[in-house]
Amino acid sequence: MTFKLGLVLALAAAPALAQQSPYAEYQRMALENAPVELFELGGEELWKKRQGPKNASLERCDLGQGPGVLKGAYAGLPRHFADTDRVMDLEARLLHCMTTLQGRSRQEATKRVFGNADRPSEMEYLSAYVARQSNGMKIAPGRTHPKEQEAYDLGRKLFFHRAGAWDFSCASCHGEEGKRIRMSDLPVLSNPQFARPLMATWPAYRVSTSSFVTLQWRMNDCYRQMRMPEPTFGSDTTIALIAYMMATAAGEPYRGPAIKR
């Protein structure tokens, strides 16, 4: 319900914005028409749906704030989980709950993690639903457990690690201020000034592809364009990078799921 209130408030504020520039009007229209709320509702349905060999829902899934607690869960991820002794992001944790609570195989549950405009994935719907319930809360991934510190350090090193057919690191594109690829601005994600507003908006609905995109998808597609092999879904590499970037954005109020170009 809080998300509906947020939407109403944003729309109420929009006419004032519209007077400032034509772009503000475009933003208002995009906000009005983008189906983010539909993804959240679809995710809620999947969260409560009984499925898998155990015919169970995800309602007892522990995303770090206790079983079934969704409020603020996304803003506190990635974090260390004692039951797996692993640092996990939202998507890795959802996968964990699908295998443990619902008894599904990892293979079946990861068969189609990235959807498209015609058919979004279960993971995308669920990400939208869970993330919304951190809206307005400060980004605060785990930083105290030794494994959380380890993930942060690995993520920071990976961010600058040049490899692959084209010798790229994340910093090749996201390391210098004021640069673009074609017409796309490139945020310097190692700098809190740029990481904060950006990380506060993921996951998001992407207008250009009419699809909902998650951080695991973002890691996957960046490595594709870096001419690297494919990172495995929910692997430590992807989680370490997400942990590093979320830590760099720490303190920023979460504003997602947002709408992107």
Place this chain on the structure above:
Amino acid sequence: MRHSLPLCFAAMLAACAAPATIGERPEVTTGDLDRITAVLKRDFHERGQAKMDRIELDAVQRLCNLHSDNPPEALAKPLEQAQFKAIPFPEGNLIGDWKRGERVAQSGRGSMWSDKPGVQDGGSCYNCHQLSPREPAHGTLGPSLAGFGKLRGTSAEMQKYAYGRIYNSKAYNVCSQMPRLGHAGTLNEQQIKDLVGLLLDPASPVNQ
């Protein structure tokens, strides 16, 4: 490397003002590189043409990672020379067809797991460089190449420089951010010649 000097200085100043800035590039050791490579081998899998051998670091990547893209001259020079020696420069005129070169420059495909090897590969040039003034949607990660040939002429030496720089940018600046497009197998000899044409041909839009 000349370009990175002022940056380095700025980074040092920033470090003085705020110790252990979150965004600083961390120092890495050879042990770190081996550990990271092992993690990547465990966490990645081959897909399409993107095989797992891409995880392995070659001498250039290793040196640049160890020295934050700013290695000492004594280590950089011999490696640049070795990269240069490995460039198979074709004989004769290197100025190809600038119209085909423009298509290669426009295409952002090539060497990704989603691309068929050898089909519609491009140089992704416009992703980072300004070239033809007819294309306003260019990136800014690399320097503008507008007027490249107009400023430099079409001498055999300049043709060789343009060809070599596209084939393997690391032969000229070992930690250049530009991909080694020939060395990596993304572009073939004809495509690179066509790009040289785009850069140098007086009729190319780049030189208008």
